[in-house]
Each structure stands twice: as C-alpha cells, then as structure tokens.
Amino acid sequence: MAGRNEAIDASRLAPVLTAWALGDAAVAPIAQGLIHQSFSVRDGAVEYVLQRVSPIFSPRIHDNIQAVTEHLGRKGLCTLRLVPTVAGAPWLELAAQERWRLVTRIPGTTFDVCESDSQARAAGALVGRFHGALADFEAPLHAPGIPLHDTAAHLASLERALVRHTTHPLYDQVAPLGEGILRAAAAWAPLDGLPRRVVHGDLKFNNVLFAGADRTARCRAVSLIDLDLVSRQPLWQELGDAWRSWCNRSGEDAEQAALDLERYAAAARGWQGALGFAPEPAERESLAHGLERISLELAARFAADALNESYFGWDAQRFASRGHHNLVRARGQLSLHDQACATRAERARLFAQDTRRPGS
Secondary structure (H helix, E strand, O other), X not given: OOOOOOOOOHHHHHHHHHHOOOOOOEEEEEOOOOOOEEEEEEEOOEEEEEEEEOOOOOOOHHHHHHHHHHHHHHOOOOOOOEOOOOOOOOOEEEEOOEEEEEEEOOOOEOOXXXXXXXXXXXXXXXHHHHHHHOOOOOOOOOOOOOOOOOHHHHHHHHHHHHHHOOOOOOHHHXXXXXXXXXXXXXXXXXXXXXXXXXXXXXXXXXXXXXXXXXXXXXXXXXXXXXOOOOEEEOHHHHHHHHHHHHOEOOOOOOOOOOEOHHHHHHHHHHHHHHOOOOOOHHHHHHHHHHHHHHHHHHHHHHHHHHHHOOOOOOOOOOOOOHHHHXXXXXXXXXXXXXXXXXXXXXXXXXXXXXXXXXXX
C-alpha cells in the first residue's frame, strides 16, 4: 500500500467541518493509523472520527461500508456508522484526491498486539458474530481499489525481483530465502470451490475494539473498526490473516516467529462458538491452511520489497534501510509459515467438528 497521507494543518479543516455543520466542534488529531489521517471530533456530548481517506481506495468503499453496517445494525451488532453530510452524501469529495468521511465513534480501547488468550477468545467470538450476521447479506460489494490477498501476484513480484536485482547489496541473503518461499508455494494443494463469505478483510488486532482497557479474562470485544476492505473472500484467508497477527508473540519485526498454539486455539474456539452457521466440510478443512498460506504470502511480499526497497513503514531507528527491514520481516513470516506447517495436524483438530454454542 501507499503510505499515510501527508500531514494537514487543522486550520484547513474548516470547509470539511462545514460540510457536516460541525464548525464549532472541538477537533484533535489521532496519531494511530498508517493509511488515513484521522481526527477526533467532539460536538457537545457527541463524538465522531473524521478521516481524510487515502486515495489508494475507491470511493465506492463507502457504499460497501454503508450497506454492511446497516445490515449489522439490523442484526443487533454494535458497529460504526457513516454520518452523511448536510447534503446527504456518505462522503465528501472536497478536491482532487481529497476525500473525507465522518463516522460515529464507539467508546472503547484498541490494542496493537494480542496480550492474552482471553483477548484472543473474545476477539474470535466478535469476528464469529460478524461473519454470522453477514451470512445472509446478498447485496453486491464494490472492489476496494487495491488487491486483497493476491498470492499469485506477490509470488510473481518476488520472481521478478530475484531476476532484476541481482546486484542489490542484500541479494545474496534474499535469494535463498525467496527461492525457499517459491518452492513452498509450489507444493500447495489447491483450495478451490470454497464459498466466498462477507468478511472484514483486515483483521489485524488493533481493528478489534474492546470495552475499556481490561486485559484480563473480563475483557469484552464490542466492535470491529476500519471497514475499508469489507469484501467477499474464503474464510481461510480472513482468519489466516487474523491469526498471523494475533498468535505470533514475536510480532512482524523479528526474524524468528513464536506461534502461540494456546492463543490460536482460544481464538478459533471463540470464533466457532459464536459463528451462527455451519461451514461446509471443505471450508472447515481449509481453515487449518489459512495461517501458513497467509504467512507465506507475506514472506513473498516482504522478500520482494527487500529488493525493490518499497516498504512504506520502514523503521529507520532500528534498520539501516527499507531492504534490511523487509528482509527481517520476510524471515519472520517464513518462520511463522514453517511453524504453522509443523503444527497443521494439531490445529486441524480444532475444526474437525461443529462447536457452535446451542442457539447461536
């Protein structure tokens, strides 16, 4: 993805706030987030989040968000809502490449990393309720404007990078890593013919909103936020992406992953218990492959980026270059893939039968 929008002076927000009749509201920047630029807006006792939306997304994502959140609301789930402008539009097109939206703010806390099995279980249950509530959503969804889990494209990008960048200073380290990634992907059996469910699309852990800041067994996940990538995907892609974020204790910036199987099991059981529908047998079987396939896809992406020097989130305080940062991330994701493959049988047992709660 492209990087976060460049900073904008708060004084330039006047015409934006006017579009929502919020000229007298209190506004403060929100530092969290890499893609959009966000502001907290307080109008009396009511709070909103105002966002300058990155131009990498299609404006039609707002049609998706509006349709999906209306459906979730009818099912009784807590969800953010788009606030229409005074003119009744779901977003504001202020100028070329300057698109704004206002959403309701749900009280709660987000965490950058999953810190306990109870958090993982609560987050899994929330995602299960989300998937279950959208099981009968039939309206079409627009493409978000960026590719989602296009594994073939990432593998092809890696192949091209290995051919084009043989003189790169890191080539001798990236090449064997990249060749190992390509060999592992070539050995995959196809996962074809699976249902494409309506999914969140970006279940990194800080997109799960919790009630309060409680990290103990009393923690409660209340809503999913950041719905830009709502789409239809196989469940293994959605959940594989969640589990690689939630269940790797080392995080993405370490060469050696630390797959926490207890945390994985807690998340999987929470999800299954709250799902509300029975996945098809082949769909259930595919879930054990999600973690290993998504982690290998990311390893391919980061290995290609190491040679292309194209990572927007480079941490210059810790790494000498974008290439060095990406090399570490690629090694870490390949390590997570290897650990996932080694534990596939153990993880597959979690999905061997329907574990929904009665009446869910």
